[in-house]
Amino acid sequence: MKKKIITSAFSNLYTDQRIEKVCKTLSDNGYLIELIGNDWGGNEKMERSYSFSRIKLKSKSLKTAYFEFNWKLYKELEKKADKNTILHANDIDALLPNFLIAKKLNIPLVFDSHEIFTEMPAIQNRLSQKVWRLLERSLVPKMKFMMTESQSYAEWFREKYGVDAVVVRNIPRKIFSAPEIPNNNPRIILYQGAINQSRGIDKVILAMHNINEAVLKIAGDGPLKKTYENLVVSEKLENKVFFLGKLKPENLREVTKTADLGFSLEENNGVSYYYSLPNKVCDYIQSRVPLVMINFPEMQRIKDKFDIGEVVTNHHPETIEKAMNRMLEKGRKFYAQELEKAAGVYCWENEEEKILELFRKASGN
Template sequence: MKVIVSAFSNLYTDQRIEKVCETLHNAGYEIKLIGNDWGGMEAVKRPYPVKLIAISSKSLKTAYAEFNWKLFKLLKQTADKNTILLANDLDALYPNYILAKKLGIPLVFDSHEIFSEMPAIQGKISQKIWRVLERKLVPEMKYMMTESFSYARWFSEKYSVDPIVIRNIPRRITERIEMLNNNPKILLYQGVINQSRGISQAILSLKFLTGVIFKIVGDGPKRVEYEQMVRDQNLENKVQFLGKLTPTELRKVTITADVALSIEENGGVSYLYSLPNKVSDCIQARVPLVMINFPEMMRVYNQFKVGEIVENHNPENLANKIKTVLENGRTFYQSELGKAAEELCWENEEPKILQLFKKVEKENF
């Protein structure tokens, strides 16, 4: 059975798409992955075909339109009656929806977030456009996945759909992880460098911390601004920007940290209801976290005490929570991190994906 997977997101760094494709590929599905080269794209090497659509647009708004038009034409050339379409997020859904209707083939929608409620588009005309598209398409989704229980409840209440929850969590790390005696201690942020991630407050928290270096892994539209902020605050000796790393390179950095941050701001329900990838990445690496008290992070914390909870983004308050973790020491949290790692791993999500696709096959072929 052929599965054509499409997404606008960066395939080089999108761990969820890579894991879903790997799961389906290993189960015997014929995978074809379609993305694009917007913003520049490193080589994507996978054991199945990967096609990157060339984007000539200079702005993101026109890039979305160009991608969707070219994606539709490519799907028409590639899909047939024995195809399952898998669209990742709202920005790749419309051409998949049109072709699924045209050919009478099934479509699976994987919503990584609540796209129409992302902080970057709050109050903009683009938000109105995405909301219109969401209201038109999401109620039509018979087969749907999403990343958190809170997302699933939101979609269910708003559009009367029934998404299955496939958490974006890593594979289980089975090898022994050595606890390093770092000096200075390593504070870690990993992820997109964007607004509403708590990065600026974390930088300012360093004014209240000694013997700590803050490593920021990733890239994004706010990187230049935050680099300037570090210079303005005379914190160059306390902050390192490591740039965008492959998942393999990232894991090597993650396991060295003494404490990691997941302190997103409430820029809308897409962030409020998220379970950021970094939480489970750090759990697998047995690195304790300072997490904001959002529903999905509290869900993890209430079951496994994998770090400390912070109630606001005040830099001094944040620094105190970081101090608590550092004073307790990484070893203090290992028992709870180990229990959480057994639960929050991709091996526990794979059966749900395969069950969904078997259902799609049974009901459509």
């Protein structure tokens, strides 16, 4: 009989597609899954094929919410874990209670680092960064079983802490039939994901002044949404830039298929962004949508293998505008063959065996 897996994360779970995919893969392969998140940032109704719960948080600030969650998670794990359990911690902000319980019960712990948490722009140059770095330095070198989201992340963890992480890219499940290429007028440029700093969204908004017969649709939510809405008004681009809000994953997939062009233009505000493979890159690929990317290592790797769009070397609106105009002139059909080949490589089905092998090792099998 396979072991029980308790997966935990500082997340409301609703839009966390990586956790959903990992848990479903493990559940479909006979593991009993219990997923624990929290209600910070929402408590939307959710359906899963495995057990899940959300820890209720009373905190009003994110800083105190982290402490409250870690304490309450420790108590939950103490109640639910036993000798037949594998603990599965997602990111540094859920690692300490998992580590303590794993040590207490002498049971395996799998650590999944979705990013280089301590190098995220949101915590840089703050006291909290020192706290997370202390935890990282103390715990990560002790991880026997670890996975992370990109080859560049894995190389960073190996160089920094001497730990070998399995690369499990956060990429979507295969869409087996290529969506029909739309005949949009005006054509649609799509951004999907969190509306946070360092995503290049404001630069694309400014580029829309000189991209003709096209509109920009922004699907997602985040702390900078209002700022960018104000930018659109101040630039008098209300007829060219539209905010779609936060969409359910299944609804977002339908929107993505309708786009003529996507983009992933993260800015180099720390190694976590620089070494990332943003989820949206492979979401666009699966929907056979070409894209403009910044020349960060993971995106350059893809472009070196498949001609799925253009790579730019800076975030100047003029640079972005020229790349997008060239691609829109070529049209989505121009990239269809290369996108089809890339979709066969960058799909979740190719990641699943790596996850199962890692958990087999953690089980002692």
